[in-house]
Amino acid sequence: MGHTLLCVLGLFLLNTLLYGHAEVSNRASLTLQPNWPQIFSGEKITLRCEIDGGGDTQWTYEWKPDKLNIPPRHSEYRINSVTRSHSGEYRCKGRKDSYSSTEWSNVIRLNVSPNKPKPTLTAHNAIIPVGGTVTLTCSVRGSADWKYYWFKRTSDSSVAQPIRDGVPDSISVSQGGLYHCRGGRGDPLFFTENSDKVTIQETVSNRASLTLQSNRPQIFSGETITLRCEIDGGGDNQWTYEWLSPGDSVTLNCEVEHPSAGWRFYWYKAVSDLSSYYSYELLPGSSNGTEQDSYIVHGQIHTAGYMCRAGRGDPVYYTDYSTPKFVWSGGQFVSVCPLKKQMLCN
Incomplete structure (x- = not known):
């Protein structure tokens, strides 16, 4: 038994002398908040490094790429307005002391689109029947968690008036006019471009x-x-x-x-x-x-x-x-x- 302990201790000391550190059994896990498949320039994101079973240990953190310049005590990397230059692969690990650390975490690949998305607005019918409604649908392709903001004009020269805020992707309208929409998500709200407008005509009861x-x-x-x-x-x-x-x-x-x-x-x-x-x-x-x-x-x-x-x-x-x-x-x-x-x- 004594010989076994001496061998393990010897291997630990040899690894420390050769490589300067030893890996601990805890695992580092990197998450992206919000976890959206597509990020757009101007949005706010947070990368969070968590140590599984970290307990009360005062961990310090290392990040890749090295250029991040994050204080070692910070387990989060927050970007208030992401740009295309932030695109790339991110990893982290936790360090107990000068000689022991976790393995590198999983990789988060950040792909930042440089342009605001433009939603697509469709109408299931362009003419409202007498006493009826028309359904309008607003959608942003390839991304998630959008709420939609709806606007109406009475003519091309009039000012757009908001009619619905932060609702799902479809609404029903019973009045004619020029309609457009935009999407919003995150905190603070990040807005898409305005959609193209659609013209909805209302059929009156007069013949x-x-x-x-x-x-x-x-x-x-x-x-x-x-x-x-x-x-x-x-x-x-x-x-x-x-x-x-x-x-x-x-x-x-x-x-x-x-x-x-x-x-x-x-x-x-x-x-x-x-x-x-x-x-x-x-x-x-x-x-x-x-x-x-x-x-x-x-x-x-x-x-x-x-x-x-x-x-x-x-x-x-x-x-x-x-x-x-x-x-x-x-x-x-x-x-x-x-x-x-x-x-x-x-």
Whole structure:
């Protein structure tokens, strides 16, 4: 027994003489607070060195890289405004005395992005239905723990007003306007850049009614006509008006009275036909019907009439055609009523 103790003591003394220190069994553990996968320039972070089972020992600490210049009694390395120059690998160890220390801790790799992140703002719909809402979502890619701050403008020239502070990534809005968001996290708060703005339009309950000012059943090429847009229940509001320009897209909607399941929708355009009053030409992508009850006509450059009908079952049972709806374009007009073809005009 005595020989064994002498051998262990001899090895300890030999190690101390050769290398100047001895390692203790305690382990050093390095942590990053907050533990975010991505750090941005300007944020506050803390690296903390902890000794497992350190007890009441008065530890001193060594850090790598050596340039940190941290007082030896400090177990923390705090950076109040991190920069890209702080990127790199960090380790620490604890020292009991001049001759004994722990092994080096685990490595923390710090990667600091030099630029503030810019969140992405998306809207599940750009138009608020009457009495409804639209959901807006703000997100910062590849990082965590953000709360979001929301702003609204009534016009491009107005001042943005805060509407929500420090909320999760989605909100519902019921009013039209220009919206943007930004993210914030940490203490003190670190903010992202502002997102791009999205324009949300609100649908009011008033209905626009378009009338053709002409008491003639037929209109011929070269004649002058007037289209009048009136707002039902418009009151004293100062309305502005939008008219379709050549090339604008138009959304058609089709409904089945007493709706039930299984309907597919077929979309048609009124086409002049020498053998009849009008024929119905299926619109592209409509030959097998669409599950959606809406259809977008792209590049509307002529005034045209559109219809729909629904079908279901095998063989297909079809409803009647809908009443034709004419979409008036600000571009070249088609001849709505050729001679002897008045079916859609009366």
